[in-house]
Amino acid sequence: MNGLNMKFGWRDNFMDGLRPVRELENFSEINGVRAEIDAQGLKHKELNDLLFHLVKKGAREISIKNVFGQRYIGSRIFLPDAQDKVKIDVYNFPGNDLGVFLGGHYINVHGNAQDGVGNTMDSGQIVVHGRAGDVAAMSMRGGKVFIRDNVGYRTAIHMKEYKDKVPVLVIGGTAQDFFGEYMAGGKVILLGLNLKKDEYHKAHYIGTGMHGGVIYLRGNVEEHQLGKEVGVRQLDDSDWEVVTKYVKEYCGHFDVSEQEILAGKFQKLLPVSSRPYGNIYAY
Amino acid sequence: MYSHLLSEFTVQRMDDRCIRCQVCERQCPNEVHEYDKELDRMFTYEEKCVGCQRCVVMCPAKALFVRSHPSEYRMNASWTRDKFQNLKKQAETGGVVLTGSGNDKPYRIYWDHMVLNASQVTNPSIDPLREPMELKTFIGRKPDTLKINMDGDVPKVESELHPNITLKSPVLFSAMSYGAISYRAYKSLAMAAKEFGVMFNTGEGGLPVEMRKDYASNAIVQCASGRFGVDQDYLNSAAMIEIKIGQGAKPGIGGHLPGEKVAQHVAQTRMIPQGTDALSPAPQHDIYSIEDLSMLIYALKEATNYEKPVSVKIAAVHNVAAIASGIVRAGADVVAIDGIRGGTGAAPLATRDNVGIPLELALASVDRRLREEGIRSKCSILAAGGFRCSADVLKAIALGADAVYIGTAALVAMGCTLCQKCYTGKCAWGICTQNPYLVKRLNPEITSQRLVNLLKAWSHELKEMLGGMGINAIESIRGNREHLRGISLEEWELNVLGVKGAGE
Numbered sequence: 001m002n003g004l005n006m007k008f009g010w011r012d013n014f015m016d017g018l019r020p021v022r023e024l025e026n027f028s029e030i031n032g033v034r035a036e037i038d039a040q041g042l043k044h045k046e047l048n049d050l051l052f053h054l055v056k057k058g059a060r061e062i063s064i065k066n067v068f069g070q071r072y073i074g075s076r077i078f079l080p081d082a083q084d085k086v087k088i089d090v091y092n093f094p095g096n097d098l099g100v101f102l103g104g105h106y107i108n109v110h111g112n113a114q115d116g117v118g119n120t121m122d123s124g125q126i127v128v129h130g131r132a133g134d135v136a137a138m139s140m141r142g143g144k145v146f147i148r149d150n151v152g153y154r155t156a157i158h159m160k161e162y163k164d165k166v167p168v169l170v171i172g173g174t175a176q177d178f179f180g181e182y183m184a185g186g187k188v189i190l191l192g193l194n195l196k197k198d199e200y201h202k203a204h205y206i207g208t209g210m211h212g213g214v215i216y217l218r219g220n221v222e223e224h225q226l227g228k229e230v231g232v233r234q235l236d237d238s239d240w241e242v243v244t245k246y247v248k249e250y251c252g253h254f255d256v257s258e259q260e261i262l263a264g265k266f267q268k269l270l271p272v273s274s275r276p277y278g279n280i281y282a283y
Numbered sequence: 284m285y286s287h288l289l290s291e292f293t294v295q296r297m298d299d300r301c302i303r304c305q306v307c308e309r310q311c312p313n314e315v316h317e318y319d320k321e322l323d324r325m326f327t328y329e330e331k332c333v334g335c336q337r338c339v340v341m342c343p344a345k346a347l348f349v350r351s352h353p354s355e356y357r358m359n360a361s362w363t364r365d366k367f368q369n370l371k372k373q374a375e376t377g378g379v380v381l382t383g384s385g386n387d388k389p390y391r392i393y394w395d396h397m398v399l400n401a402s403q404v405t406n407p408s409i410d411p412l413r414e415p416m417e418l419k420t421f422i423g424r425k426p427d428t429l430k431i432n433m434d435g436d437v438p439k440v441e442s443e444l445h446p447n448i449t450l451k452s453p454v455l456f457s458a459m460s461y462g463a464i465s466y467r468a469y470k471s472l473a474m475a476a477k478e479f480g481v482m483f484n485t486g487e488g489g490l491p492v493e494m495r496k497d498y499a500s501n502a503i504v505q506c507a508s509g510r511f512g513v514d515q516d517y518l519n520s521a522a523m524i525e526i527k528i529g530q531g532a533k534p535g536i537g538g539h540l541p542g543e544k545v546a547q548h549v550a551q552t553r554m555i556p557q558g559t560d561a562l563s564p565a566p567q568h569d570i571y572s573i574e575d576l577s578m579l580i581y582a583l584k585e586a587t588n589y590e591k592p593v594s595v596k597i598a599a600v601h602n603v604a605a606i607a608s609g610i611v612r613a614g615a616d617v618v619a620i621d622g623i624r625g626g627t628g629a630a631p632l633a634t635r636d637n638v639g640i641p642l643e644l645a646l647a648s649v650d651r652r653l654r655e656e657g658i659r660s661k662c663s664i665l666a667a668g669g670f671r672c673s674a675d676v677l678k679a680i681a682l683g684a685d686a687v688y689i690g691t692a693a694l695v696a697m698g699c700t701l702c703q704k705c706y707t708g709k710c711a712w713g714i715c716t717q718n719p720y721l722v723k724r725l726n727p728e729i730t731s732q733r734l735v736n737l738l739k740a741w742s743h744e745l746k747e748m749l750g751g752m753g754i755n756a757i758e759s760i761r762g763n764r765e766h767l768r769g770i771s772l773e774e775w776e777l778n779v780l781g782v783k784g785a786g787e
Binding site for chain 1 (some may be wrong): 337369372373375376378379380381400506508509510511513514515516518519541542549550553554555556558559560561564568569575578582585586588612614657658661706707772783
């Protein structure tokens, strides 16, 4: 940084003052396939540099302690062998874009997550033992995300699917507005477990512009909370199969009662057309 | 079909030349020509004609002419024919009028109001046929200073260098997605870029897996609001990544690839179900601010191990210079600016013709702003939107661009005649369609050669013009406005462009 001829100065929060990996190794311990990182005081890139370095050294089960806002955890790990997967345990508070573009790895968050969990995620699994912020699972195209509590705004926007590559998002609590907007595919299950009896879900504009995929919604929602591209249906047998399967997985992660959840009232939200804006044009 | 509309074109057939071979009938996807066997006569439905001239050039007997329809409404400077026609279409459907290609309105084209310099007496011009002339261009962030240490006799660069891509000539193919254009058109661009040593841009429709081995090293891959086909392999295989915020033809709005065009292979490349609309929202929903943009820039850098330059493409709009400054400060290595004459596969006519500003003004003000702030070296500038010839390219580089994107020019090289019906999916030239019968009209081996020829011709012309100025490397003219003069421009226009009037 020499500041030559700089009118307003130049500061790169992200890249300035980074330490090389050999210095960062002091923050980690590796023992065969297991490794541990103490993330206290590491910058965003430093943590990911170190994480990728440990993976290259053979670590496949990595636990990261004292995470405090570091972004993009897990997204650097791109391994040539598609079967070669890494399991990451994140303690405390990961930063934005956790697992963005994630390619097949497992991330377990022991705490709350921030914005952009599983953003444009390709495959793998993210489990959050807490809540998640805005734009969770945006443009997700495969893999699974389980969030124990609530999610913020714009969740599952533009999720998509192709043939058997179908992303799954299960949320234990409720969601804020624009939930499932522009959805083009995928399965989203919103359980509303922390809502009081007869309390409505928080989200408005649910599924606006939705043109693919399905939302299974447990609990109450008023008609005006739904986008006009959404149709409401009862669950059929194959729907129950899907819901049961993923509720079971949810309960496995968070130790809650499956029967109680499945006893609730479910409805299925579907797009009324795969071409919602097909006839707004004059050709 | 609409009632109460005048035909746009008239089709004239010289019956003494016509041999009833029915080539025109087979070539026209709009069903303008029809042969009646009993009468042995060709019939013409000229109201369906879009003026693409396919039948005219294919007619072996040269029996056809397609020209503007002679019928006219009463002359009216305010109510022009297209205003009339579009209003009538809307009265009939209540729909948004769609169009394709770039803006055709007579906004001032500044390239035609700037002239280049040449050497006379005081310094010698250079003959590029006999002397070396460098067009090689590097795109990406440059170091502020270059520190070189001598290791004995061997010079060694000590400064940290940022990832750059290398172009043999400062011309790239602009973003045109697979889905909007046909596989063969898309592959032609890829093949030509590889052969000539430049880059093609995938647009936001993904990069088909089978093309990655051969062509990804010449691909700029886009990450746009639809995030179609974005995975780690797509990002890591490419030469550069571009975040698409806006497009010159339709600033501020997203895109709808209609379901008819989402055929099986397009669906697979985009990873969406076949036959559904591929909707690209207007904003990227994880980017509502410069800080959010920074987050995505670094997310892409993280996902590619900081090995690729990241570009951010925006449409040229009113405060473009301040926006570009924010983009560079957010960590982008390249800023791509697409002007009001940029093309599109489909856009609402109202947006295409009325939103945005001319590229020339935007480019000049971005380059100046970044230089004033001392951050011009931290990014490259790619200019896009309406380049028609090599002289436009050279003038853009003199106004501060590092290289230019060509879209429409590349399509024209492939056969396009700018009939502006890209959005119908019935391109008679096999470019902007997924109809297998029409797509076969392109042969990538031949089409890519036409594109290579275009790049070759333009590169040679660039060298000739540079040589005339006594300059032997393209980087010596970058931002060098002393070699430009304005003709019939107002004071304010000269000021924005930063050029002197001719004669000064």
